[in-house]
Amino acid sequence: MEKNSPWVGGGSPVGGGGPVGGGSPVRGGGPVGGTGRLAGKVALITGAASGMGAAHARAMAREGAKVAIADIATEAGEQLAAELGSASYHDHDVTDPAAWQGLVVAVEGMHGPIDVLVNNAGIQVRSVGIEADDDEWAKVTGVNQRGVFLGMRAVIPGMAERGGGSVVNVASTAALVGMPGSIPYQASKAAVLGLTRGAAVSYGRNNVRVNAICPGLVVTGMTASASREAVEAMKAQIPLRRDGRPEEVSAAVVFLASDESSYITGVALPIDGGFIAL
Numbered sequence: 369m370e371k372n373s374p375w376v377g378g379g380s381p382v383g384g385g386g387p388v389g390g391g392s393p394v395r396g397g398g399p400v401g402g403t404g405r406l407a408g409k410v411a412l413i414t415g416a417a418s419g420m421g422a423a424h425a426r427a428m429a430r431e432g433a434k435v436a437i438a439d440i441a442t443e444a445g446e447q448l449a450a451e452l453g454s455a456s457y458h459d460h461d462v463t464d465p466a467a468w469q470g471l472v473v474a475v476e477g478m479h480g481p482i483d484v485l486v487n488n489a490g491i492q493v494r495s496v497g498i499e500a501d502d503d504e505w506a507k508v509t510g511v512n513q514r515g516v517f518l519g520m521r522a523v524i525p526g527m528a529e530r531g532g533g534s535v536v537n538v539a540s541t542a543a544l545v546g547m548p549g550s551i552p553y554q555a556s557k558a559a560v561l562g563l564t565r566g567a568a569v570s571y572g573r574n575n576v577r578v579n580a581i582c583p584g585l586v587v588t589g590m591t592a593s594a595s596r597e598a599v600e601a602m603k604a605q606i607p608l609r610r611d612g613r614p615e616e617v618s619a620a621v622v623f624l625a626s627d628e629s630s631y632i633t634g635v636a637l638p639i640d641g642g643f644i645a646l
């Protein structure tokens with residue numbers, strides 16, 4: 369069966385989230401409602417000013433982590449850091465190799481050694497298939513693929529030296545099954561799985577765990593440019609018959625970041641309502 373892609377086709381922006389509740393931001397600063405599953409940990413999350421990354425930041429702060437938000441969306445990032453309390457915002461483009469070292473120094477200077485890296489920043493060039501030009505290819509693979517490599521290169525050596533850490537790379541169901549269109553995006557996300565497995569087997573002896581998550585359809589700024597028809601068509605193919613909520617993805621990120629997943633490394637975890645099981 370051909371899988372639909374929410375990014376193929378034009379039309380009106382999709383508004384709103386999934387049918388089940390909505391995000392409930394933590395207000396008033398500091399972790400509220402968590403059980404300390406990430407207590408004492410320092411977590412660096414890229415692309416965390418909005419979308420799923422922001423949900424991960426909230427969930428990790430709620431579980432007691434000190435969160436560093438790295439993004440290029442300054443206003444939203446600063447607002448979120450202020451909302452979370454023990455969090456910081458860092459203007460950072462994941463495609464800039466020189467900036468990564470400075471980011472690590474800044475985050476560790478503020479919070480202490482990085483225990484968790486979530487390589488979440490990602491972009492999509494809508495409806496671009498094999499006709500993608502060189503710039504589009506470079507843009508998508510630059511953020512989604514090279515950005516993940518640069519992040520791991522900057523953070524993993526320190527983790528290894530200190531005796532461990534957890535890296536969560538954000539791939540996609542588009543890394544696991546083919547979809548029409550979005551070929552550079554699919555290629556970049558498949559590469560994330562290669563980066564994940566390679567780093568996992570290389571640094572397992574140092575107790576650095578490296579896992580990937582593969583979200584399915586989650587309505588965020590990224591999918592807002594997809595047509596309503598395309599999103600509805602994809603939902604109809606999902607066994608759970610709905611899109612996912614950012615918080616449902618964050619639950620997996622918290623698990624993989626925490627010591628609860630201490631014997632899990634090198635996996636690609638679908639969070640997709642059963643989409644790839646079809």
Ligand SMILES: NC(=O)c1ccc[n+]([C@@H]2O[C@H](COP(=O)([O-])OP(=O)(O)OC[C@H]3O[C@@H](n4cnc5c(N)ncnc54)[C@H](O)[C@@H]3O)[C@@H](O)[C@H]2O)c1
Nearest residue numbers: 415418419420439461462488489490540583586588589590
């Ligand atoms: N939304 C989905 O359905 C879906 C499905 C599978 C995977 N994903 C992946 O999940 C991740 C988060 O996606 P989202 O849906 O929350 O998207 P989003 O567009 O809502 O958020 C992406 C964030 O990344 C930031 N960003 C973009 N380029 C950056 C750069 N060069 N450096 C630093 N930050 C940068 C943006 O400013 C934004 O805050 C991405 O890697 C995406 O590919 C999304």
